[in-house]
Each structure stands twice: as C-alpha cells, then as structure tokens.
Amino acid sequence: MGANSRKAILVCEICLSRNYSQTKSTLTQKERLVVKKFCSSCNQHTTHKETR
Template identity: 70%
Template structure:
C-alpha cells in the first residue's frame, strides 16, 4: 500500500448492532478505533457507532 492510503471501515450501532455506515479511514494516521455519534434508522435516534474490525 502507498503512504497515506485509506481503508474502507464499517460502523456498527452499539445499541442494535446494525451496520449502518461505511467510511474511509487513513490507516497510517489513525491506529485506534473510530467512535462517532450518528443517526440509526432502526433505533430512530442518535446513537454511538463504533468501527468494526
């Protein structure tokens, strides 16, 4: 892989475990998991979404 390459990661809702979002993340710059508050359509509200491995 080239320096600064991005990898597709999937975000999963912590409440219902639904895989709702996918983002591209730099593998070099960020080593830890991404945690973001996003809207979940099954929970019908803003919940925390965590990166899967």
C-alpha cells in the same frame, strides 16, 4: 481510496446494525473510529463504532 486508506464499517452499539461506512487513513488513525450518528433502526442518535 488511496494506498494508505481503507474502508471502515460502523455498527450501532444499541441494536448492532451496520448502518454506515467511511474511509479511514491507516497512517494517521491507529484506533477504531467512534462516531455519534443517527441510527434508522433505533430512530435516535447513538454511538457507532468501527468493526474489524
């Protein structure tokens, strides 16, 4: 990770399990990440949001 990036943990909106982590640029992205990903607990594609 560079000086201007940080690790973002993604949590499923349905079951609240923390499934994924991504690096996020702090210079270009000011809002929280919102990504549609597969949740192995729900066994379906759901919306995942970044936690703080």
